[in-house]
Amino acid sequence: MRHRLKDVAERAGVSVKTVSNVVNGYLHVRPDTRARVEEAIAELNYRPNLSARNLRKGRTGIIALAVPELDIPYFAELARHVVTAAAEHGWTVLIDQTGGGPEQERKVAGGIGDHLIDGLILSPLALTADDLAGLAGIPMVLLGERIDHGPADHVAIDNVAAAHAVTTHLLGLDRRRVAAIGAQRTPEGASARLRLAGYAAALAEAGIEYDERLVAPAPAWHRADGAAAIRHLLTSGVRPDAVFCFNDTLALGALRALHEAGLRVPEDVAVAGFDDIEDGRFSVPTLTTIAPDKERIAHLAVDLLANRLTGNPDAPPQELTAPHHLIPRESTTP
Amino acid sequence: MRHRLKDVAERAGVSVKTVSNVVNGYLHVRPDTRARVEEAIAELNYRPNLSARNLRKGRTGIIALAVPELDIPYFAELARHVVTAAAEHGWTVLIDQTGGGPEQERKVAGGIGDHLIDGLILSPLALTADDLAGLAGIPMVLLGERIDHGPADHVAIDNVAAAHAVTTHLLGLDRRRVAAIGAQRTPEGASARLRLAGYAAALAEAGIEYDERLVAPAPAWHRADGAAAIRHLLTSGVRPDAVFCFNDTLALGALRALHEAGLRVPEDVAVAGFDDIEDGRFSVPTLTTIAPDKERIAHLAVDLLANRLTGNPDAPPQELTAPHHLIPRESTTP
DNA sequence: AACGTTGCTTACAACGTTGTAGAAACCTGG
């Protein structure tokens, strides 16, 4: 049922290599030979065996995208863009879920069943630059804030500037008790640290004192964590009049918890998020957020990988910044 | 930098095959030989070349999951469960996005760069049973409602019963003008047809006349379509007092549009969805929905594939039904 | 002491493909 070059060759009455040449679009094949071979290919429904081709060529045509969780909307949306961008290079994308654990991330960075993938786009949560340096590793592009100026190419947005912009937006609405949700003290919380820094800088610029009690930690950045953080803030004595959530799912959880507490958004409390996931465009109220250019991020990452693979594999690691912009919606401006 | 069995063999002073035996856990290897080999493996950081192994064994250890869109939450959540279930069999999952187009789906069903994957779990939108029959194809499991009793194993939930249950729930709240959102007349709309049938059956059982004007079509099942359908219904003259949306994203869009129209949910209009995506647990109001057992679906699909691969590949196609249940939340019961 | 049995190890071939090198056929211009 499954045919090989040899079968096609016999049927077309040529050598195996000639069939291979036809399949690979080699130029010097006589038109009638080519036609005969193509006919045989069609008749047998021949498809090349990628394992064999890869073994021979040392390339698989597959790149992997490894993200902590697929059902976090931001990563799902990003994945879609990466698949599209990779298709332009003729690559298939193997999408992998690390769960954010160091063990799984290390395994992925080591190459998944080695030799299977040509390159990796990794969004690390647990892994450090040192971990990576220790891995012989395949060509790799890092996403997100966890590892900066590490041993591999890196694409991110300017988190400090973005957080600064959101906070300034909230302050511009005459809010004075702007809370922040999503702080993390763990080493994994690199994004949290940068966003907190932008938040603090904006407060300082506006001459408002940084109030520890308005900064709510969140172990993960899921909806439930956002809701829990709001409940915590509301019982802590200092009622905020605005909340900057470090991502959109936190913000959606916050909206929910504020609703449960009988507070109106944005009249009583303005809410802003980060990521611009689709949910935020349809929530009640719609969600003010920072929109990172996901398509751009995906393209930059894929192109960096392409450079490593086809160009100079030993060029020094590059640090690229993708654009972002603030999208004000109902949750801050009715 | 990258080593082969041969390198390990030389270092350990044994034959290539002995190293292979150690790697594959072959029993009859003397403990000291094994130790020496393992030491060499560790020193060289040897990792087997999967392309070569696959070429030799005819198996790749990769299965593919092909879904229409990754950033539809239902598919993202399903993907997570499939990855988990496949890991129990030692398989890596290559996740693929078809976009729901016939061309891409056919390509995937043909085996993605052939010989690369051992099996496929496909959630078809465009492909028909006849299309599939024509494809020589790899072992395959179908998900969803598009193809029923086709040439491959199939896992789905009882859509008619589920739709019947939701509709009955709405009728039980003394609603009499229950609308349905998501109808599709295209051949791709198999889910829509079944859910509409369940809806109609429940109405008939309650002695309520089926009103064409309360059935709103939706070209796709995204949030925007749900919102548009509500706007359409509200201008059509027959104001519904309940809405059964054929999936949760439609329902979230509907919630949004009802809010914009100044209608209260559930007081003025009760809303129910289908899929139990995470968003629905945090929306305002939270969303009544049908929860298909996604974990079970994933497990059944992976196990069916395992049977094809390791058991009888020519067994007649199986039709399995996964359980579902109704989860009443605020959008119907305040 | 010769025997079969068992445990451990190895040489070889094969999986299906493509790069290399070269042979055969075909041109071109003198």
Next chain:
DNA sequence: CCAGGTTTCTACAACGTTGTAAGCAACGTT
């Protein structure tokens, strides 16, 4: 009609792995 080049095709080896069959010890049994 031949030298020199170009086009077209082919045989062979190699990519790294594992299955097969067979070799070699060491053992206990007769």
